[in-house]
Amino acid sequence: MDNKRKELKVSAIRNGTVIDHIPASKSFQVMNILNLGKSTNQIYFGTGLHSEKFGKKGIIKISDKYFADEEISKIALVAPSATLIEIKDYEVTKKGKVHFPETVDKIVKCFNPKCVTNIQEVPTKFTVVTDHKGEIKLACHYCEKTMLKENIDFL
Numbered sequence: 001m002d003n004k005r006k007e008l009k010v011s012a013i014r015n016g017t018v019i020d021h022i023p024a025s026k027s028f029q030v031m032n033i034l035n036l037g038k039s040t041n042q043i044y045f046g047t048g049l050h051s052e053k054f055g056k057k058g059i060i061k062i063s064d065k066y067f068a069d070e071e072i073s074k075i076a077l078v079a080p081s082a083t084l085i086e087i088k089d090y091e092v093t094k095k096g097k098v099h100f101p102e103t104v105d106k107i108v109k110c111f112n113p114k115c116v117t118n119i120q121e122v123p124t125k126f127t128v129v130t131d132h133k134g135e136i137k138l139a140c141h142y143c144e145k146t147m148l149k150e151n152i153d154f155l
Helices: 025-035 069-080
Strands: 015-021 043-051 055-063 083-088 092-097 103-105 127-129 135-139 146-148
Touching: 015 025, 025 043, 025 055, 025 069, 069 103
Parallel strands: none
Antiparallel strands: 015 055, 015 083, 043 055, 083 092, 103 127, 127 135, 135 146
16 A cells, blocks of 8 residues: 655645746746745745646745735736735635736836936836737837847846
């Protein structure tokens, strides 16, 4: 008889946020854009985990942390399949998929070196657009250049 444990058990968090369904290849990028490496909060991090829906996924649990809209926008740009789950006193109080914002302000650098935002101290502003193939792109408010998701560089 095989009594070997086949699952990894991770403690539930009392208060905080779980970011689930992160594409495995984006797990570390989500950690970096949210500056979680510098956090003093308790963090559970896993990547390459089995997922029925995605094959492999990442998950991040952060105690005592709830994300602002700006941070959720960053998650959506990197991991559009992610789900955010807010927990209070061990109970799920809010759960939903991340959504692309209509605009992205002050969190992404314009890739055009001649853009005014790269020459002067002007805060960046982009409109989120979807092309005919369903690809997400960012259109700069100032220079009107459009950049692909893979060209995004966070400030």
